[in-house]
Amino acid sequence: MNGESSHALYARFLRGLEASPGRAAFRVDGAVATYAEVHRSALLWAGALSLLAPSRPGAVGVLAAKGATSYTGVLAGLFAGATVVPLQPDFPAARTRQMIEAAGVSTLIVDGRGRARAAELREAGLDVAVLEPAITSFDPECALARPRPVAPSDVAYVLFTSGSTGRPKGVPITHGNTAHYFALLDARYDFTPDDVFSQTFDLTFDCAMFDLFCAWGAGATAVAVPPHAYRDLPAFLRQQGVTVWFSTPSAISMVRRTGRLEPGALPGLRWSFFAGEALKCADAADWQRAADACALENLYGPTELTITIAGHRWDQETSPALGVNGMSPIGTVNDGHDHVLLDDEGRPAEVEGELWITGPQTTPGYLDPADDDGRFVERDGRTWYNTGDRIRRAANGELVYLGRADAQVQVQGWRVELAEIDHAMCGCEGVDDAVTVSSTINGVTELVVFYTGTPSRPADLAAGLRRVLPPGIVPRHYRHMDELPLNPNRKVDRAGLRDRATTVLAGAGRPV
Incomplete structure (x- = not known):
């Protein structure tokens, strides 16, 4: 890799290719793709993208589920010198269209699931080219000889966050941004080609870039973690030889509920990382006991x-x-x-x-x-x-x-920190986890607590909270759940819980 392009995000894959050409770059549902194979495919797809947009693809959307098409598609877009825009096939069509238009996407790389969504968007009048590698016959002559050079100020990828108006906000991340970030990680961690990284995050969540490009920068393997793996996560990690774990903290509760978060249950892990949500000390301690040979970090x-x-x-x-x-x-x-x-x-x-x-x-x-x-x-x-x-x-x-900062709410003149109530709830007998949300009905703001564990009478929960909280901030409304809902990024779905809270408060002026 020459110095002129060492800042490029794709340079990390090329470094892995040099170290481990025959090693698996990723494994998905039993399928394996080596660095050399992925490199050839990405150059071929990048060439096809360049034919679709001869000057230079401005932005390439990767409308595919987590897997071989999306992983290789991200790399192909980067090789083409384009801005990559990961898109989720299961998102509503209107939201996906907003993202495509905001980012200026001219071409979509799709898998089978993405094909249906792309067809729907095109029928609705969206002018975008579609490339489906699984059914496309590529001319080998169209493959790029090497990735196109990029400047540090060029945008590597765009991700979208929820906007307060309901319109997603596009966040452009440059090659310079990622170069600084991954250089720090290289200095901090001792990843090697022998490592196997979990890949838990959807590609619309930026932590997926950590999974892929930390693994690829070390010449290591990334393994997609399917939802069913959480039924017995220790067994899955042993089978796959995973040494580096990264997920939201919600995964800890999921494993605990299966009864498999036992001391020493995760002996193969060298590193464990958590991000995307606040990490509870109790959860960190439990995971550390299960993965007692690993270093654990809370990232923000x-x-x-x-x-x-x-x-x-x-x-x-x-x-x-x-x-x-x-x-x-x-x-x-x-x-x-x-x-x-x-x-x-x-x-x-x-x-x-x-x-x-x-x-x-x-x-x-x-x-x-x-x-x-x-x-x-x-x-x-x-x-x-x-x-x-x-x-x-x-x-x-x-x-x-x-x-x-906007999670502080005013309730009957009290300034309430919702996290403080969550923490106090977890100290109540029988409560495993809790999330407090607020909702305003007819100008009156009320708190609703959703919790897991053993169902309890609202009066008993309120009595427990009154022992540690000022009376004015003790919620009146409690709803037991078998498990807290997660959004597509496997974070607790607080927006969904707020909607439920509104329904609770609209339905009755009484505790539930």
């Missing part, structure tokens, strides 16, 4: 800051004391970045406030500049990103996530 980072921007190395002895509301610290901000905590008046705060960050992992701004207001601010010649997260600085200087 909004999409706008390139995958993860801070990390905490879990320690069974010292980490719990640093947590707040039973949540693990998120650690220190990545090297090369500055950060500041701002209080409610926008003034720098030493101990607690809203987290702002600037540095080389910060995206230039949203695809639509109108979305930048309040989130991206130019100061001192640098772009600062307002995470919208409330953070506390622990005694040792590490950061602790308290919750979203």
Whole structure:
């Protein structure tokens, strides 16, 4: 890999190709593709993309489920010098169309599931070319000889986050952003070609880029984790030889419910990473006991800051004391970045406030500049990103996530931190997990708690909370669930729970 293109995100795959040409780049549902095979396919597909858009593909959508087509499609788009836009075939057609149009996607790479969605979009008038590798006869002569060169400022991929208006916001991540990020990871971790990485995240979730490009940068193998694997995750990990695990913390609860999160149950793991949600200290401790030979890290980072921007190395002895509301610290901000905590008046705060960050992992701004207001601010010649997260600085200087700044609600004059109620609920007898949400009906804001574990009388739960919380913030409404719902990114579906809370409150003025 020459120095001119070493910053390119695809350079990590080329590095893996050089180290492990005959090793599996990924395994999906029993199918195996070596680095050499994926390299040939990606160059061929990239050539086909270039024929569809002769000057240079501007943006290539990968409308495919997690698997061989999507993995190779991402690489093919990068090889073509295009911006890659991962898309989920199961998302509503209207939302997918919004993303395609916002990102300027001209070509879609699809699998069987994506084909049906693409046909629906084209019938609705969307002008986009479609490439389905599984049924396409490629002319070998059209293959690129090598990946097209890209500049650090060129956009490697675009991901979409939920917008407050219901319109998804596009986040462009440049090759320069990813180059800085993965260089830090290379220095921090000792990944080798012998490692096998879990691939749990949908490609519309930026942590999937960690899975793929950490594995590929080391010449290692990424293994797609299917939903049924969670029925007996330790057995799946042993069978696949997984040594590096990465998921949302919700996976810990899922494994615990199967009765398989036992001490020593995950002996093959060298590294375990969690991100995407707040990690509970109790969950981290349980996972560490199950994977007692591995290092465990809690990673934090909004999409706008390139995958993860801070990390905490879990320690069974010292980490719990640093947590707040039973949540693990998120650690220190990545090297090369500055950060500041701002209080409610926008003034720098030493101990607690809203987290702002600037540095080389910060995206230039949203695809639509109108979305930048309040989130991206130019100061001192640098772009600062307002995470919208409330953070506390622990005694040792590490950061602790308290919750979203907008997760604080006013209930009957009380300023309520929802995470504090969740933590208190988990201390109630028989409660395994809990999520508190708010809903406003006829101008009155109420709290609704959804919890798992043993069903209890609302009066008993409220009595338990009154022992540790001020009376004014004790919720009146409780709903037992067999398990908390997850969204497609395997995070707790808080938006769905808020909708349920509205139904609960609209249906009765009584505890449920």
